[in-house]
Amino acid sequence: MEDSSKFERYVYKNASVYHYMKISLVLEKENRNISDAQFKQLIISGVKDLYGEIGASFPFDLLKFDPKELTGILRVYNSGLVKLWSALTLLGSYQNEACAFRVTQVSPFLLALSGNSRELQFGDRAQVALRR
């Protein structure tokens, strides 16, 4: 028999196992076709370059990829966040072409990535909209 009217409250501190990152890739030449696998491989190579084979041996997921906008959502274990983020920051080239990763949003909650108030832009006098 469920005791349905009982009040319960739990506070979880740092209980989120993963962090989630919304990122976008900016290339010098805008019209490149990059597949989701190539995108992920590029990030892996960046992490390996910075931290070596052992340092790069943490998994991360490319949860979503938009090939038109070159944006993606990554999921990484907390212990790998700093390494992944630093590798993205320092990644400078893709197939001998200059590129840069922009980290749009980072959160321990994936749900927070669906409601970023910094995306609230208005038509007139809008800044260059941050790409999803």
Add this chain to the structure above:
Amino acid sequence: MSPELEKCPRNLLVCEKSNFLNEKSRHDIHVSKHSFNYKTSVLIPECGILPANISSAFSSFSPYYLVRDLPVYELLEETFLESLVKKGHFYALSYNTKIDEDNSIALLSSGQFILSLNKDTYEQLGLEGRPSQYNHRKALRFVVTLDLTDKSLAPGTKRYQRVLSSLKDRLPLKYDFLFTKYNTGSDEDEVLHALLSRYTYKEHKPVFSQHILKNIQCPTLYPSDIQGKTLSCDPHRFLEWLGAVNLDINCENAADSFLSTYVCPEPQSSISQAVVCSVTGFISPENVFVLLQELRKYFDEPKFTPWLSLTVHGFMDSPVSWGTSEHGFLKGGENFYNFVCFKNQDYWLHMATGAQDACPP
């Protein structure tokens, strides 16, 4: 590898379970205290068409205004103060001001006027405040909180004159503002329009969007097991799944897939369809409360699904999250809450914040 590299900013998740019909339930207080809401989204499993009452609750969300280059002192002008500010149900937040870089101004419905200022602005303005709770080593951010309903700040008093002259003459601050109000009378509306007409402004209606998901896996939730020990899935996994559904992320990946190994959390069940709809803009807590009341009525008739969910996202750059608790942006400014409403009027309330936030109430 240094252990420092493996550290992450602190995050908090509060999970509360109660029943809407319980007298002591604080769901109304939690909703009303979360003043600045950017996005409200609803997920109803086993539903193909949004019910009429919920649809109309969405369409009845109040419009909001974007005012450009509004001098901050205008919010303290006597007529404005007496009509809109003191009567309540009026909210203002500076727009496009980043809480970790710029000055940010907020006016709550309770009459609390909050200025989150960087050091230079604070020193030049000369108003009494306190250092931010989230300063690192040096005090680089200060928060000035003024209770505009307090007698000592009534128009005509010395303190009021001092505050007004600081904002008008000593350091005239001007920002773009978002305004919204709820069910104010015609007098208040007149005063608001008198103010708006002196500046560049535009009225906006919150933007509604909806999509239907087909043949998906959905977590199983039982009201008695909020911690996700046996019957329900873990709260963090549930919120992750909600995020996945809202962001259109594939939840059926193989465990050895190169790209993603994300799957719907266990326990789960298959559902044929679900409706996900959302509204974005500058949304008042009163609108959210009306929506919540309508969502509770969904179970007045028998339905296939035992639960539905309502998520409300706060503004990343608001100086406060719940009530007047200071909010900051370290690597993220998340402050959202999520209701799971069950058939028997039980509910779960998840409240999540990031590093620079007090524990949700």
